Amino acid sequence: MLKQTEGSKAVAEAIALCRPEIICAYPISPQTHIVEALGEMVKAGELTPCEFINVESEFAAMSVAIGSSAAGARSYTATASQGLLFMVEAVYNAAGLGLPIVMTVANRAIGAPINIWNDHSDSLSQRDSGWMQLFAETNQEAVDLHIQAFRLAEELSMPIMVCMDGFILTHAFERVDIPSQEQVDAYLPPFEPRQVLDPAEPMSIGAMVGPEAFMEVKYLAHAKQMQAIELIPKLADEFKNIFGRDSGGLIRTYQIEDAETVVIAMGSILGTIKDVVDEMRAEGHKIGVLGIISFRPFPLEQVRAALIKSKRFIVLEKSLAVGMGGIVATNVRMAVTGSGLRGFTAIAGLGGRAIPKSSLHKLFRQAEKEELEPVTFVDLDWAAVNKQLEREKQTRRSGPIAENMLHDKGIVGVSAKFG
Amino acid sequence: MSFQPVKFYQTGTLTVGNRLLAQDERSVQANQMRSNSINSGHRACQGCGEALGARYAIDAAMAESNGQLIAANATGCLEVFSTPYPESSWQLPWIHSLFGNAPAVATGIAAAMKVKGRNDVRVVAQGGDGGTTDIGFGCLSGMFERNDDVLYICYDNQGYMNTGVQRSSATPPAARTATTMPVGPEPGNVFGQGKNVPEIAMAHNIPYVATATVADLRDLEYKVRKAMQMRGARYIQIFVPCPLGWGAASHDTIRLARLAKETGMFPVFEAEHGEVTSVLKIRNKVAVEEYLKPQKRFAHLFGKHAHPETVARLQAIADRNIRKYGLLSEGDK
Numbered sequence A: 001m002l003k004q005t006e007g008s009k010a011v012a013e014a015i016a017l018c019r020p021e022i023i024c025a026y027p028i029s030p031q032t033h034i035v036e037a038l039g040e041m042v043k044a045g046e047l048t049p050c051e052f053i054n055v056e057s058e059f060a061a062m063s064v065a066i067g068s069s070a071a072g073a074r075s076y077t078a079t080a081s082q083g084l085l086f087m088v089e090a091v092y093n094a095a096g097l098g099l100p101i102v103m104t105v106a107n108r109a110i111g112a113p114i115n116i117w118n119d120h121s122d123s124l125s126q127r128d129s130g131w132m133q134l135f136a137e138t139n140q141e142a143v144d145l146h147i148q149a150f151r152l153a154e155e156l157s158m159p160i161m162v163c164m165d166g167f168i169l170t171h172a173f174e175r176v177d178i179p180s181q182e183q184v185d186a187y188l189p190p191f192e193p194r195q196v197l198d199p200a201e202p203m204s205i206g207a208m209v210g211p212e213a214f215m216e217v218k219y220l221a222h223a224k225q226m227q228a229i230e231l232i233p234k235l236a237d238e239f240k241n242i243f244g245r246d247s248g249g250l251i252r253t254y255q256i257e258d259a260e261t262v263v264i265a266m267g268s269i270l271g272t273i274k275d276v277v278d279e280m281r282a283e284g285h286k287i288g289v290l291g292i293i294s295f296r297p298f299p300l301e302q303v304r305a306a307l308i309k310s311k312r313f314i315v316l317e318k319s320l321a322v323g324m325g326g327i328v329a330t331n332v333r334m335a336v337t338g339s340g341l342r343g344f345t346a347i348a349g350l351g352g353r354a355i356p357k358s359s360l361h362k363l364f365r366q367a368e369k370e371e372l373e374p375v376t377f378v379d380l381d382w383a384a385v386n387k388q389l390e391r392e393k394q395t396r397r398s399g400p401i402a403e404n405m406l407h408d409k410g411i412v413g414v415s416a417k418f419g
Numbered sequence B: 001m002s003f004q005p006v007k008f009y010q011t012g013t014l015t016v017g018n019r020l021l022a023q024d025e026r027s028v029q030a031n032q033m034r035s036n037s038i039n040s041g042h043r044a045c046q047g048c049g050e051a052l053g054a055r056y057a058i059d060a061a062m063a064e065s066n067g068q069l070i071a072a073n074a075t076g077c078l079e080v081f082s083t084p085y086p087e088s089s090w091q092l093p094w095i096h097s098l099f100g101n102a103p104a105v106a107t108g109i110a111a112a113m114k115v116k117g118r119n120d121v122r123v124v125a126q127g128g129d130g131g132t133t134d135i136g137f138g139c140l141s142g143m144f145e146r147n148d149d150v151l152y153i154c155y156d157n158q159g160y161m162n163t164g165v166q167r168s169s170a171t172p173p174a175a176r177t178a179t180t181m182p183v184g185p186e187p188g189n190v191f192g193q194g195k196n197v198p199e200i201a202m203a204h205n206i207p208y209v210a211t212a213t214v215a216d217l218r219d220l221e222y223k224v225r226k227a228m229q230m231r232g233a234r235y236i237q238i239f240v241p242c243p244l245g246w247g248a249a250s251h252d253t254i255r256l257a258r259l260a261k262e263t264g265m266f267p268v269f270e271a272e273h274g275e276v277t278s279v280l281k282i283r284n285k286v287a288v289e290e291y292l293k294p295q296k297r298f299a300h301l302f303g304k305h306a307h308p309e310t311v312a313r314l315q316a317i318a319d320r321n322i323r324k325y326g327l328l329s330e331g332d333k
Helices: A007-017 A032-043 A058-070 A081-086 A088-096 A139-156 A181-187 A214-243 A269-282 A300-307 A328-335 A357-368 A382-394 A401-408 B049-064 B077-082 B102-115 B129-134 B137-146 B197-203 B217-228 B250-263 B288-292 B296-301 B308-325
Strands: A002-006 A022-025 A051-054 A075-079 A102-107 A132-135 A160-165 A173-177 A251-254 A261-265 A287-292 A294-296 A312-317 A342-347 A375-377 B069-073 B094-096 B122-128 B151-156 B208-213 B234-239 B269-272 B275-279
Touching: A002 A007, A007 A032, A007 A102, A007 A139, A007 A173, A022 A032, A022 A058, A022 B102, A032 A051, A032 A075, A051 B102, A058 A075, A058 A081, A058 A088, A058 B102, A058 B137, A075 A081, A081 A088, A088 A214, A102 A139, A132 A139, A139 A160, A139 A173, A139 A181, A139 A214, A181 A214, A214 A294, A251 A300, A261 A269, A261 A300, A261 A328, A261 A357, A269 A287, A269 A357, A287 A300, A300 A328, A312 A328, A312 A357, A328 A342, A342 A357, A382 A401, B049 B069, B049 B077, B049 B122, B049 B151, B049 B217, B049 B234, B049 B250, B069 B077, B069 B102, B077 B122, B102 B122, B102 B137, B102 B151, B122 B129, B129 B137, B129 B151, B137 B197, B151 B217, B197 B208, B197 B234, B197 B269, B208 B217, B208 B250, B217 B234, B234 B250, B250 B288, B288 B308
Parallel strands: A022 A051, A022 A075, A075 A102, A102 A160, A132 A160, A261 A287, A261 A312, A312 A342, A342 A375, B069 B094, B069 B122, B122 B151, B151 B234, B208 B234
Antiparallel strands: A002 A173, A132 A294, A251 A287, B208 B269, B269 B275
């Protein structure tokens, strides 16, 4: 059913259609609206049987989900940013135990400085945790990916994060097609766990494993994600058969057939990028887009195949590998190893910094001419950065960096010592 | 059956007298049909108080739940010695996730059982004092506050024994650990403010809180069975001496547990909805020296460079417990 609705509300409705049995919730922006909506459904008796548990931390949220999933219940939670970091130990544990938990990550920056706005630093920090990560471009895709995620997680008995851009998607009202219960039931069978805590058949889960078997257990997690590379496109095809639309898959290309320059990105920024590409195409530029939906597993072959006919690529990413450059870009470069393709990394939108079309036009044109440095920081205020660096050179105790920066940019009206 | 009340302890010997009781009054552990929940062959040290406590506690919980029991275990000695891959001592469904999340994992299991309509399946969580009073404390308090249907059992051996005997918030003042060495002017652990987790549990007004020791195994079984007859969050802290960590003889585990209770160092009581309902009275009050001296972790308090003032401070703690919980019978005061 078509609805004009908030992204979070749409996702909550999608989750409810997946018949979750346990939902654990701890508040952190910008995922709160999702679990609030689910909590209301459970309390009103609209979503049953389901237990909604208000936990005392994100660490507890994931731990409750570990317990409930191991006991055979379909388990869901949502988080973002600091919350994801606070639950990290349990995030790795859920993957190690092979528990098919589905978690929404409403992507948000990581402090310090504390910042509630969108970038991809949070979930990308968990890229090696064993969780699969699917990135939604639109709210429609966020709805669809959640439904696919339960199926994928439970077929492989591995957990999945469905990542959607905080505020940009979670708080945006737009038209979303909410599937019917019949459609979801036809797509997603009841949860049949591979291992379960059951007094009728007692088993020990989570035993200590030494060097004699640890590597094999870890390899199996990798093998599961390699299976996911095969499974994700199949599940997207099946999804199309039942729901009638393309959603999910490993990657998505746009105007790529004859493209000499390919822009690579994840999440909602793909919409803006496509607009810019349309405008550049109208001017005769041979430019295309490669959207990565599945960041983990990373579809190396598919990315290579999409890029191989081009001449160069630029990865525009909302994340930063401090001391190195890009995170997504590193993965893409792995995919095109030995191809001779020129590659550029552009770090943009950190902490919710707007990424306007004008900046992208400029960036993509520079990329076409191969005039970029290997790593570009889009719209970075070099004057502010250089001023702070100079200040630190002159005075050892030059004050808190973030506060100095805010003062230099005239955002706070304090009379700074070194203004 | 005799009309006379049966004394469990024969005068002078302190031997548990099961043979004096009718079959249905005997201990769970005396029953041939006991579940042997933690089976023989595990790798606990000789004289391990925790292994003994866990065996009695979980078998009692199994008996009370007709074998319909699931356990969540925190990281620690109990987890490590019972499940070296691919072996497991556990004869019930058991999960180990992390050091600090056993209460939350148990909450998840209990919620799953509820949603599946399996009200007959009960849930216990268990861990050592480090996993309970330190790193798992947030999850424990959350589980209490929500009154989740979980019995949490803390095996309190007063330190991080699995990692090599470091101090926890349950380590008593003056005790030597690897991180509170007996050096300097105030050797051993600091005299802090203490962290009485049974009392903190009581402050949550949960249905049941109890302490027990491995010296009184009938009492331990009784408390576990009683806890299992209730619903909601329940907490039992069992005092379990650690021969390795305490520098005590492995044959002294029961004796030290008894002395901890008889000195007043470890008050044994039960409480319902935040109010103490019974205490186990001290039978033969002894000075704290009796309890401290057999343990090498307190050796620096005695001998050539003795610290009698420190022993006096420990005695004051014991005396305060005796006063506060009313541990002496009327005639003994």
